[in-house]
Amino acid sequence: MKYDLVISGPAVLPEGLVEDCWIAVSGGKIAAIGTGTPADAAQSHHVTNGVVIPGVIDGQTHACSAGGLLGIRSTTRSAIAGGVTTIVDMPYDNPNPLNSTERLTAKIAAIQEHAYSDVALYGTVLPGQTTEDIAPLIEGGIAAFKISTFESSPTRFPRIATDQIYSIFSALADTDIPLGVHNEDQEIVRSLIAKAKTEGRNGLAVHSESRPPAAELAATAQFLELGAAIGAHAHIVHLTTPRGYQLVDHYVADGFRATGELCVHYLWFDPETDGEVLGARMKVNPPIRPGLIEPLWREVLAGRVAFVSSDHSSWPIDNKFTPSIFDAGAGVPGLETLLPAFYTGAEQRGLDAAVLTVQQLCERPAKFFGLWPKKGAIRLGADADLAILSKRSQVWNSERAHDELRWSPFDGRAFSVTVSRCYLRGALAWDGEDVINVPGSGQYVPRGKTSWFEHK
Ligand SMILES: [Zn+2]
Structure with a gap:
């Protein structure tokens, strides 16, 4: 043959x-x-x-937060050049997030027209929306749901209150579908930002101070407890401290379905050494904390990190260099740096870089999003x-990147x-020089039947 x-x-x-x-x-x-x-x-x-290695599955991207569904085109082209064959895209599309089967249908059509890589999808539920749309979205192949405890935009990225989180968890309890959360406490962050603005303070360090670990961990703990009380899968989409992963681990040890994800920039940057040079280029939420690069690598090695993603954000640079740090977009581009950055970081620490990369960037996200065994392994x-x-x-050098953004905290x-x-x-x-497939080569990948906790 x-x-x-x-x-x-x-x-x-x-x-x-x-x-x-x-x-x-x-x-x-x-x-x-x-x-x-x-x-x-x-x-x-x-x-x-x-x-x-297997094609990478980037478990957290924001392809459409700036330019709408057309963002799938440049984001997936960048993915392919970065060895990422499947992205799992977040629901916070501009202007309207993916919260209904109509919007799912529209996004699948955009994937069929524009995608260079395969795409799996997160869905969401908006404030005041009933849980009626959840089952049809699952039927439509949604890989996971995501909400936020902090309002980044009243329409695109709203805050979901605890009573609604409770009902969403209830609607998901009998399924394998994780509910992911952007985990920051709104009252703490808003009051600290207001205080910093009143005092006329500005800059990356003030951004970090206004979003302290307490705001992140309080939102995390409440979310984990709600998920445990209802018996649903609670997933924290970024934890920036070892304490966060250890909290998740307590819930797992108690028999609950809980997971925490890490993004590669938390393994590479430190505001004390990089903040002055990078400024808003390393503004992400929750912020990158000082002195935690090595402790976070230890969390990866301890198996407490579900998987590592890029959290790619498609912000143009003029959305980063605003006069006030508080107006700058949060997030960084990352599809072409995820794989070489994770591999390099692992190798620098004397780890088995190829095997660890495949576990964290391929196998584990495939299992997490129900894409295993179709994806994530040779x-x-x-x-x-x-x-x-x-x-x-x-x-x-981000000039070489295929995301049309032309900036990166990894430059140099x-x-x-x-x-x-x-x-x-x-x-x-x-082929190492050019992306040689065409828009529409990528496909929508619905969630399959396998679930994360079966594989543990
Ligand atoms: Zn994100």
Whole structure:
């Protein structure tokens, strides 16, 4: 039998790194895996000085918060160039968030028209909305729901009060669907921002002070307890301190469904050393805290981090450099830096970088969002989504990025690897120089049947 494609070289399989591996593809799926002399195929590619990994699943992106649904185009093009074959996009689209089957239908149509990578979706519920739309959205393949305890925008990114969180958890309790939260206490943050403004203070450090760990942890604890009381899956979409992961772990130890996610910028930046140079370029919510890079890596290694994501935000730079830090958009671009940054950080700490990267960026998000075993692993029958990492160092320059944003907090940072190829369902999509697939090559990926807690 002659396959469509065979890729040979070192590869990370679910059981670990296999040096002398080959992966054969037919009809966009992985059809055979072996070692030694590769099987016969119409096309072949041999990897030297690099490693083949599953395509990355970026579990948190905001493709449409600035330019609306068209943002899928540049975001997924950037994804493909970064070795990310599936994004899980947040619901806070401009101008209207994804809270109904009508908006789900519109977003799927936008994916079919614009996407270069595959896309799974979060949905949300707006203030005052009943839980009636939840079941049809799940039926439509929504991978997870997300709400916020803090109002970033009254219409696009509103605050959901505790009584409504209680009813959303109740509607999800009998399902495998996680409810994610942006975890900051509105009253604490608003009063500290008002105080800082009255005192005429400005700058990144004041932004951080106005959103202290207490605001993050209080919102986290309340959300975890509501989820536990109702028996639903409570997920914190970013925890910035080890204490946050340890809180989650207490709930898991008590038999509740609780998880916490980390974003790669918390593993790379420290306001004490980087804040002066980066300023609003490293403004994210909740803020990056001083002195926590190494403690957060320890949380990853302890297994208390569900998975690592980019939290890619599609803000143009003029939305970052506002006169007041409080008006600057929160969030950073990150689809082309997630994979090399996580790998490099792991390698710098003497860890098994390839295996840890596959666990945190591929396998775990696939299991979390019900995309396993179709996505997230090099195994028989899975989609042939593959990224090739070359052991070629690079200094990041956002001018080269494909997100149309032209800025990044990672500018000037050295990565030990480069994404030299990316295949989406067996088709070469990124050749190391150009994105060579086209808008509409990407597909909507509905949530499958597997759930996170079965896999624990
Ligand atoms: Zn986010």
